[in-house]
Amino acid sequence: MNAMLSALERLDRRWLFLLVGVLTLGPLLWPVGLPLGTSKPVQQFHDTIGALPEGSRVLFSADFDPGSKPEMVPMMKTALRQLFDRHCRVVVTCLWTGGSGIVDQTLEEVVAEYRAKGRTLEYGVDYADLGYKAGYEAVMVLMGKSILHTFPQDHHSHPTATLPIMRDVRDYSSFVLLVNISAGYPGTKEWVQQVNSRFHLPMVSGCTAVSTPEFYPYLQSGQLRGLMGGMAGAAEYERLRGESGSATKGMDAQSLTHVFVALCIVMGNLVHWSKRKGARP
Amino acid sequence: MTNIGGLRRVGWSGLLVFGLCAAAAWAQVEPVPVLEPEKPAVAVPAPPSRLSYDDVPNDAGSAVRLTWRLSADDTLGRGIVSGYVLERGTSPVGPWTLVDSIGFGIREQVDAGVSRNVPYFYRIAAWGPGGTTPALANAGPAIARETWFNTTRSSVLAVMLAFFVLVLYFMSLAQSGKKPFVRRLAGIDAIEEAIGRATEMGRPVLYVPWIQDIDEIQTVAGLVILESVARMTARYETPIRVPVAYPIPFTIAQEMVKSGYLNAGRPEAYDPDAVTFVSPEQFAYAAKIGGIMLRERPAAHIFMGSFYGESLLLAETGFSTGAIQVAGTANVHQLPFFVVACDYTLIGEELFAASAYLSGEPRLVGGLKGADMLKLFVILLILVGCVLETMGHHGLTEWMQTQ
Amino acid sequence: MKRELPLLLTAVIGLFMIMSFFVPHHLVSVPADFLQQCAVIMVAFGFALGGANALRVNLESIARRQPDWPYKLVLVVSLLFTIVIGLHDGRHWQDQSTWSMFLYNNIYSPMQGTMFALLAFYIASAAFRAFRIRTVEAGLLAVAALIVMLGRVPVGDAATNWLPEPLHLGVMQDWIMNVPQNAAKRAILMGAAMGVMATGLRVILGIERSYLGGGD
Numbered sequence: 001m002n003a004m005l006s007a008l009e010r011l012d013r014r015w016l017f018l019l020v021g022v023l024t025l026g027p028l029l030w031p032v033g034l035p036l037g038t039s040k041p042v043q044q045f046h047d048t049i050g051a052l053p054e055g056s057r058v059l060f061s062a063d064f065d066p067g068s069k070p071e072m073v074p075m076m077k078t079a080l081r082q083l084f085d086r087h088c089r090v091v092v093t094c095l096w097t098g099g100s101g102i103v104d105q106t107l108e109e110v111v112a113e114y115r116a117k118g119r120t121l122e123y124g125v126d127y128a129d130l131g132y133k134a135g136y137e138a139v140m141v142l143m144g145k146s147i148l149h150t151f152p153q154d155h156h157s158h159p160t161a162t163l164p165i166m167r168d169v170r171d172y173s174s175f176v177l178l179v180n181i182s183a184g185y186p187g188t189k190e191w192v193q194q195v196n197s198r199f200h201l202p203m204v205s206g207c208t209a210v211s212t213p214e215f216y217p218y219l220q221s222g223q224l225r226g227l228m229g230g231m232a233g234a235a236e237y238e239r240l241r242g243e244s245g246s247a248t249k250g251m252d253a254q255s256l257t258h259v260f261v262a263l264c265i266v267m268g269n270l271v272h273w274s275k276r277k278g279a280r281p
Numbered sequence: 282m283t284n285i286g287g288l289r290r291v292g293w294s295g296l297l298v299f300g301l302c303a304a305a306a307w308a309q310v311e312p313v314p315v316l317e318p319e320k321p322a323v324a325v326p327a328p329p330s331r332l333s334y335d336d337v338p339n340d341a342g343s344a345v346r347l348t349w350r351l352s353a354d355d356t357l358g359r360g361i362v363s364g365y366v367l368e369r370g371t372s373p374v375g376p377w378t379l380v381d382s383i384g385f386g387i388r389e390q391v392d393a394g395v396s397r398n399v400p401y402f403y404r405i406a407a408w409g410p411g412g413t414t415p416a417l418a419n420a421g422p423a424i425a426r427e428t429w430f431n432t433t434r435s436s437v438l439a440v441m442l443a444f445f446v447l448v449l450y451f452m453s454l455a456q457s458g459k460k461p462f463v464r465r466l467a468g469i470d471a472i473e474e475a476i477g478r479a480t481e482m483g484r485p486v487l488y489v490p491w492i493q494d495i496d497e498i499q500t501v502a503g504l505v506i507l508e509s510v511a512r513m514t515a516r517y518e519t520p521i522r523v524p525v526a527y528p529i530p531f532t533i534a535q536e537m538v539k540s541g542y543l544n545a546g547r548p549e550a551y552d553p554d555a556v557t558f559v560s561p562e563q564f565a566y567a568a569k570i571g572g573i574m575l576r577e578r579p580a581a582h583i584f585m586g587s588f589y590g591e592s593l594l595l596a597e598t599g600f601s602t603g604a605i606q607v608a609g610t611a612n613v614h615q616l617p618f619f620v621v622a623c624d625y626t627l628i629g630e631e632l633f634a635a636s637a638y639l640s641g642e643p644r645l646v647g648g649l650k651g652a653d654m655l656k657l658f659v660i661l662l663i664l665v666g667c668v669l670e671t672m673g674h675h676g677l678t679e680w681m682q683t684q
Numbered sequence: 685m686k687r688e689l690p691l692l693l694t695a696v697i698g699l700f701m702i703m704s705f706f707v708p709h710h711l712v713s714v715p716a717d718f719l720q721q722c723a724v725i726m727v728a729f730g731f732a733l734g735g736a737n738a739l740r741v742n743l744e745s746i747a748r749r750q751p752d753w754p755y756k757l758v759l760v761v762s763l764l765f766t767i768v769i770g771l772h773d774g775r776h777w778q779d780q781s782t783w784s785m786f787l788y789n790n791i792y793s794p795m796q797g798t799m800f801a802l803l804a805f806y807i808a809s810a811a812f813r814a815f816r817i818r819t820v821e822a823g824l825l826a827v828a829a830l831i832v833m834l835g836r837v838p839v840g841d842a843a844t845n846w847l848p849e850p851l852h853l854g855v856m857q858d859w860i861m862n863v864p865q866n867a868a869k870r871a872i873l874m875g876a877a878m879g880v881m882a883t884g885l886r887v888i889l890g891i892e893r894s895y896l897g898g899g900d
Contacts, residue, residue, distance in 0.1 A: 013601075017805040024804065034838040037854055053384060066793035067564060067590070067800035097731075098562065098796070100778065101788045108780075131778070134731065135724030136496065142720050157775045168381075173344075173393045184563075184589040185493065200684065209836075210590065214614045216866045217873065232836050255839035261808055262830050265815045269826070272816045341708040397710070429709050438706055441881075448885055494730070496723070498880045501887060528734035554745075558737040564799035576752065590800060597806040611876035613869055621810050629872045633879030636892065644891050652882040659874065 005274040008267055016264065023260050027252035034255055036248065041219055042236040045204045045226025049079065052176060054087045057165070059175040059201070061191065062106070064183035065098035068208055073106050074234040074247035075206035076181045080110040082241060083179070089165050090127040091175070093151070095139055095186050100132035104155050124163040131155030136186045140194040144171050171199070177225075178203035188215055192223050206233065323411035326362045327353040332405050334423035339434075339684060342397025342427030347420070348389045352407040355385050363409045366416075367392070370402045373421060377404065395425045433684040443658060448651030455647030463646055466638050468607050468625035475581035475605040476513050485520040486510070487579035487604075489570055489595060490534060491586030494527040494561075498633075499611055503586035504530065504537055505636035506609075510583060511541025515550055522573055523556040526566045531558040567591035571598045584608040584623070585632065588615045596622030609635065691890040698888035738763060828864075832857045 052058070060080070064072040083090050092107055094100045107129055111121045121127060130151040133139045142150045147169050151160050160166050168174065178201050182188045188205040192215075196203050202225055205215060209230025218224045228237055231254055234247035330350045337344035347367060354361035362385045368377035369392060380392050380403070395401055402421030407414050455461060479486045488510055490503040507523065514521040523538060525531040535556045542551040559569045571594065574582065582599040584592070584606070592608075592615040599606050600622045608619035609627030619626045627635060630652075637645035662677075669677050697719065704716035742756040750756070769783045777784040815826035834840035835857025844853045886892035 013809040016808045020805050020808045034842055036838050037841055039854070039858065065563075065796060067796035069793070069797055098788075098792065101785060102793065104778065105780070105789075133724070134728045136494070136727065138496075138720050138723040138727070142717070142724065145717050145720075155778055168394075170393055173391065185497075185587070197683065208590070211614045213861060213865055213869060214873075216861060217870050220862070220866065251838055255837040257804060257808075258833050258837045259839060261811045262833050264808055264811045265826060265830060268811070268815065269817050272818075339708060341710055341713050427709050429707055431706055431708050434706050441702075444878075444881060445885065448882065452891070494727070496727075498883050501892075502879075502883055505892060528730050528737050531734075531737060558734065558741055560738070561731070561734060564796055568799065572752075572755075590803065593803055593806050593810060594799070597810055600810075611879065613872050613876070616872075618810070629876040630879030633876075633883045645886065648882055648886055648891065652878050656875065656878055659878075 002274060005271050009271045009275065019260060020257060023256045024253045027256055028249065031249055032252045032255075034252055036235055036239045036251065038236045038240055039233070041227040041229070042233050042240065043226075044219075045206070045228045045233075046082070046237060046240045048177065048202070048204050048225040049082045049086065049088075049179070052083075052086055052088055055089065056086075056176040057089045057091065057169070057174060058083055059172070059178045060090050060092045061095065061178065061180045061182075062092060062103040063095050063099065063187045064102075064181060065096050066102050068183035069102060070246070070250060071208050071231050071234065072181050072183055072206070073102070074231070074245045074250075075228055075237065076103075076106050077110050078234065078237050078241055078243060078245065078247075079179055079181065079206065080107065081113075081243070084110070084114060084121060084126070089125075091165060091169070092127070092129045093143075094132045095136060096183075097132065097134070100155060104129050104131070124158070125165055128160075128163050128165050129155040130160060137190050137194050140186070140190060141198075144195065144199045147171060147174070172201040173199075175201060177201070179206075180204070181206045182211075183208050184211065187211075188218075188224070192218050196223050204228075206237075209233075323409065324354070324361060325412040326355070326407040326409045326414055328414040328416070329355075329365060329405050329407050332403060332420040334403060334420050336423070336425050337391060339428055339431040340425075342425040343395065344391050344393040345395055345401065345403075345423045345425050346389065346391050347403055347405075347423075349405055351386070351388060352414070354409070355407070361409045361411065362407050364407075366406050366408060366413070368404050368406075368416065369395075370404075371399070373402050373419065395423075397425050397427050400424050431684070433682070436681045437683060440655075440659075444651070444655045447654045447658075448648050451651040451654070452644045452647035455643035455650070460643050460646055461650040463634070463638055463649060466627065466631055466635065468609060468627040468631065469635050469638050471605070471607050471625040472510060472581075472583060473513055475583070475607060476510070476517055476519060478605055479580035480517040480519045482580045484578055484580040485522050486514050486581045486583065487570070487573060487577075488521060488523045489582065489584045489586075490523060490525060491527075491530065491588075493587040495529045495533065497587050499587040500530055502633050502636060504533055506585050506632075506639065507534060508537040508541045508544075509636070509639040511538040512545045513541075515542040515545035515547045518547075518550065520552065521555050522577065522579060524559045524566070524569055524573065525556060526559055526561050528558060531556065563589065563591055567594050570595055574598050574602050574604070578602055578604075580604050582606045584610070584619065585627075585635075586610065587612055588619075593618040593622065599623075687893070691893060695888055695890055698884070702888075735763065735767075828860055832860055 060083070062072070062076055080090065092103060094103045107127065111123075111127065114121050131154055133151060135142070139150060148161050148166065154160050154163065172178075172195060178191060178195065180188050180191050180203055182191075182205065188207050188211070191203060191205075195201055203223075204226040205224050206228040207215060207230075209232065212227065212229030212233070215224060215227055219227045228234060231247050231250050234245075235251045238245045238248045329352045332347060332349045335346045335348075336342075337346050349365075352362050352365075364385050365383045365387070367380040367383060367390055369380045370377045380394065381390055383390055392401075392403075400422030401424070402419065403423065404416035404419045406416035451461065476486055488507055490507055491497070491500040493500050495501070511521060521538065523534055525534050535553075538555055539548075539551050542548050559566045573579070575598070582595075582604045584595060585608070588595075588610050589612065592610070596606060596608065596619055606623035607625045607627075608623040609632040610616065610619065611629045611632055613629070616626065616628060634649050637649050666677050666681075669675075700712075701716060701719065704712050707713070739760065742760050745756045746753045746760065766784075766787065769787060770777050773782040773784045776782065779785065815822070815829055817823040817826050831853060834843070835853035835855075840853035840857070844851060849855060883892065
């Protein structure tokens with residue numbers, strides 16, 4: 001036992017990296033299908049969108065870049081599907097420099113799904129992508145004055161004012177809800193502080209797992225109507241919607257990795273205690 | 282021939298008239314068989330009434346709130362009313378512009394498309410499957426007026442003024458010689474120790490200031506600390522490396538390091554390549570710092586500012602090189618990673634207090650005391666709020682809500 | 685004057701922007717909007733300045749044959765190549781069939797993903813030594829971490845389904861996240877917010893001026 005513990009103490013951390021790699025890759029290739037539950041914040045996210053009147057105009061700010069694709073894209077896809085199923089009109093924006101490409105691709109992938117099923121979603125009428133705008137929080141504040149002035153052209157360089165979906169859009173009061181999918185700065189915190197607090201636009205958020213705890217106070221205070229954290233949140237949302245997307249598939253890998261990290265904590269302590277015991281006279 | 286032609290025309294006309302009469306008689310004698318039950322005709326909805334208007338208070342004169350009494354037919358399940366059409370004009374007789382099409386059951390709408398100090402007239406009509414009622418409910422002139430003070434933000438103003446007064450008072454007190462006590466910040470003390478160790482080992486010091494632009498106040502705090510760190514490295518004659526993510530902080534960081542060397546009395550030792558611009562791309566920046574850590578092997582890593590997903594990448598790579606690591610951030614969700622992988626961590630407001638602690642300047646230290654007093658005030662406010670809410674008094678909570 | 689003018693500008697614009705939060709009148713809100721638009725434009729110009737900076741710093745290093753100059757050469761070539769491709773694609777460079785989007789999808793996107801994915805490995809090695817139970821407090825921290833870590837994923841709930849509901853790992857982690865975690869986080873957030881206010885005030889009033897450089 002002692003020999004094993006001292007071997008663990010000297011263990012090269014690259015062995016741990018290898019194990020994490022195997023535990024991540026294995027379940028992605030051979031899914032286990034562990035059962036999923038639903039947490040209250042995700043249920044609230046789902047119910048808030050579910051309660052929107054049909055035809056509502058929704059602002060969808062997707063603030064992430066390809067680095068956080070595995071967490072953000074499944075959330076964005078499922079949220080868009082729920083909005084389109086409710087016949088909501090969706091206006092997408094992006095405040096991340098490297099994000100507009102992946103945001104537009106994700107939007108078009110979801111639209112293509114609907115087209116394949118025979119429902120025509122028309123660009124400029126049912127949805128629009130206003131693309132990226134530099135300026136972080138200043139953009140958020142400016143949108144509160146005039147969205148058409150803030151985004152004079154959309155992602156594809158069309159004049160925004162000519163899009164039918166933008167016909168009577170003035171500012172945040174032209175939307176019933178803000179859906180924010182965010183991987184960091186600028187993101188949920190800034191939308192809450194600059195837009196929800198100042199302009200009182202109701203909002204829901206999907207964010208990375210690491211930043212979820214930071215937004216619990218906003219959820220409790222009602223500033224966020226729903227919160228979806230990380231891949232686990234995205235998988236719960238997919239379950240609520242009866243979908244089996246990439247988040248659900250990734251949950252097996254995440255489960256096993258979490259168990260492995262928990263084991264690391266236990267083993268680390270065993271090593272630590274054995275050292276302390278050995279050091280005592 | 283003519284007569285024959287005339288007879289033919291009369292004949293054809295007679296046949297046509299006969300045919301029509303016969304069809305009419307047939308229709309009278311034989312009623313059309315009913316193949317399916319006749320649908321009852323949907324009535325035109327009764328009009329909404331009592332349209333009234335109010336200027337939305339506390340704004341720049343950009344909105345008017347309209348309220349009305351629902352159509353008598355607007356009851357759930359009857360399907361007579363589909364919605365309402367609200368229109369606006371600049372005279373009581375039009376021309377009218379559509380403000381919005383509103384769903385059934387809704388009694389209120391804010392028109393945020395008006396210009397200030399212009400009189401507007403409104404009318405509203407109900408519509409449904411049976412048609413649209415004439416717009417009988419008219420109102421006006423409604424004038425949106427701008428105000429000089431948003432009264433719903435008075436609570437914010439009061440707390441902010443209290444803060445300003447406290448900070449300025451304690452600053453003046455500190456300047457008059459009553460310098461307040463500042464507790465020891467182990468993280469800041471460790472910086473000098475780390476620089477000393479780097480000097481002994483003959484290796485550089487790596488200062489990672491921020492991953493954000495100058496509009497982030499943590500960036501400003503990181504810059505201010507950089508000046509003090511540069512002063513120390515100048516004194517110890519140890520090289521410093523400062524990779525920067527954004528262009529504007531890059532030029533400021535150059536100034537800070539130069540000023541640190543100048544203030545230490547060693548301007549000739551300043552290396553213009555000490556501060557380098559990398560990239561605002563988060564992971565490109567992280568990769569560059571990882572490269573510096575592994576190639577140049579600095580003996581001390583100092584992370585001060587706003588960090589995100591790259592924090593653990595940086596701190597863990599730094600840990601593997603065996604360097605002393607000191608971190609400070611107000612990004613709460615990154616604190617656990619720094620606490621785990623660094624030797625010392627400045628938590629939240631300690632980052633902002635660091636510049637006052639390092640400089641020891643009375644006005645800055647006085648400012649810290651003022652901020653602490655406000656914190657006491659906020660704690661008191663929370664306690665009073667909890668008691669009042671528990672007792673069912675909501676006045677304070679309502680006053681604190683802003684619009 | 686070189687130092688006084690920036691300080692004066694900072695103070696006037698800072699106080700004006702604070703005032704615009706409380707005063708909706710157009711005499712205040714219109715100039716405030718203009719200043720906000722200026723901020724957006726300056727950020728956009730910042731990127732151009734950044735590109736120029738990157739070129740200058742790296743070209744100098746290449747010219748002086750600094751130790752890692754080949755890396756810098758790769759950087760400069762990539763930067764110029766991307767700019768040329770962007771100019772070639774023109775206004776519609778963001779359309780899916782362009783060379784710019786080819787680079788975005790096949791170089792930028794996988795590289796970003798790879799860097800972010802490295803976190804998984806680093807977290808494992810950090811956890812291996814992070815939660816050492818040296819004291820009672822450290823023990824509480826480690827136990828809470830284990831509950832949250834396992835309670836966040838399906839396997840945790842599946843393993844404790846047979847227990848009464850309050851002992852399900854999912855339920856326990858919900859409580860930890862909603863009550864003690866939230867309380868501590870709020871306190872740190874409020875403290876940090878006051879630090880932000882204090883620093884902002886010091887900058888606006890010109891008390892904190894070292895960020896302007898050049899010493900006092």
